[in-house]
Amino acid sequence: MPMDMYVEEIISHYEHPHNKRKMEKSDADFKEDNPLCGDVLTMHIKVNDGKISDISFEGTGCAISQATASILTDHVKGMKIQEVKKIDYEKIKELIGIDPGPARLNCATLAIKTLNGAIFVYEHKKG
Numbered sequence: 001m002p003m004d005m006y007v008e009e010i011i012s013h014y015e016h017p018h019n020k021r022k023m024e025k026s027d028a029d030f031k032e033d034n035p036l037c038g039d040v041l042t043m044h045i046k047v048n049d050g051k052i053s054d055i056s057f058e059g060t061g062c063a064i065s066q067a068t069a070s071i072l073t074d075h076v077k078g079m080k081i082q083e084v085k086k087i088d089y090e091k092i093k094e095l096i097g098i099d100p101g102p103a104r105l106n107c108a109t110l111a112i113k114t115l116n117g118a119i120f121v122y123e124h125k126k127g
Contacts, residue, residue, distance in 0.1 A: 007098070009067075009071075009096075009097060010063055010064065010067040010096060010097075010098070011063060011067070012067075013066070013067035013070040013071055014063040014066050014067045014070075017057075017066060017067070017069070017070040018070045018071075018073060018074050019055060019056045019057060019070065019073035019074065019077075020056065020057055020058065020059075020066075020069075020070065021056045021058070022044070022056070022058055023044035023045075023046070023054065023055075023056040025046075026044040026045060026046055026054075026056075027045055027046050027047050027122050027125070028044075028045050028047075028118045028119070028121040028122035028125060029042060029043065029044050029045075029118060029121070030042065030043050030114055030115075030117030030118035030120070030121050031114070031117075032110060032113050032114040032117055033110075034061070034065065034106045034107060034110050036106055037061070037062060037106070037107060038060075038061060039059070039060070039061025039062060039065040039066075039106075039107055039110050040059050040060055040061060041057055041058070041059035041061070041065065041069055041110055041111060041114040042057060042058045042059060042114070043055065043056075043057050043069075043073075043111075043114045043115050043117070043118040044056045044057070044058075044118070045115070045118045045119070045122060047081065047122055050080050050081055050082070051078060051079060051080050051081070052076050052077055052078065052079055052081065052084060053077075053078070054077070055073045055076060055077055055115075056073065057069045057070075057073055057111070057114070061107070061110070062104075062107050064096070064100055064104050064107040064108050065107040065108070065110045065111065067096065068092060068095070068096055068107070068108055068109075068110070068111045069110070069111040069114075071095050071096055072087075072092070072095065072111045072112060072115065073111075075095055076115065081119055081122075081123075084115065084116075084119065085116065085119060087112050088112075089105070089108070089109055092108055092109060092111075092112060093108070096108065
């Protein structure tokens with residue numbers, strides 16, 4: 001896919017995000033921010049049988065951080081928690097279709113950091 005199509009996809013997810021909502025009765029929530037640029041995300045997850053059965057996010061920030069949250073929430077829905085925990089920066093780049101470079105690294109990885117925080121909360125709540 002040409003680079004401009006990836007950029008269009010990011011803008012589309014930024015303007016019309018998937019799974020952007022407050023979740024009632026989630027199993028875990030986690031809020032994270034990027035103090036360097038002001039991006040803020042909160043992830044909400046529901047887990048059934050070790051899988052992410054529902055996920056949503058709330059937040060504000062740049063197109064990269066918000067679009068990545070939208071794309072990531074689509075991607076992980078239905079995945080086993082142990083698989084989600086293996087998602088790294090290379091996978092994020094693959095999902096969003098671009099390498100945002102070192103200047104936008106924190107923007108691109110905020111969603112997975114926040115999701116991993118929610119998973120940590122979930123795992124420690126259940127004992």
